[in-house]
Amino acid sequence: MAFFHSMSGADWLIAGLGNPEPKYDGTRHNTGFAALDYLAGRWGTSINKAKWQGEYGIAQVDGHKVVLLRPLTYMNLSGQSIAPAAGFYKIKPDHVIVLCDDIAQKPGHLRIRPSGSAGGHNGLKSIIASLGTDGFYRVRIGVGEKPNPQYDLAAWVLGKFPPEDAAAVAGRFADVEAACRLLMDGKLAEAQNRYNH
Secondary structure, X not given: OHHHHHHXXXXXXXXXXXXXXXXXXXXXXXXXXXXXXXXXXXXOOOOOEEEOOEEEEEEEEOOEEEEEEEEOOOHHHOHHHHHHHHHHXXXXXXXXXXXXXXXXXXXXXXXXXXXXXXXXXXXXXXXXXXXXXXXXXXXXXXXXXXOOOOOOHHHHHOOEOOHHHHHHHHOOXXXXXXXXXXXXXXXXXHXXXXXXX
């Protein structure tokens, strides 16, 4: 029976948020995709199977079976990919980790939380609606705030990083990976203490 469970279930789901078309590569809103790709590379898997309106791969990490999911629904409907994938693998919301951009923080700053509101992020809003709870982990990766209040939000998040910001964000992906390992081992406080900056 234990063997059967390991085939049909998984321990964790980690989703990176973004938009699927090539024109969005390198934009602030696709930081979650970029972080997820980093994890897949470190964990020796490819995100190349298609299901649940997304692409996914499976990794074994520190004894955990982990589904790495890239929703291809566009950001505002991310939950429509994440909820069915979690349901298929019998993963509870508190074993879901979402990697996403955060315009409230400087480029490269991380904020790890076990729950909370969407904070104006439409991807998180969709996931909360689809899972029926806000009780999932999120690793929010700072991409910098708009240069002025009048600046169009969509234009900002769909804009490309200047080189120094891109380097600051990519430079934290190793910390994102380490934080995910801690979260999966039940060490939220340690992840927050080490990497929330």
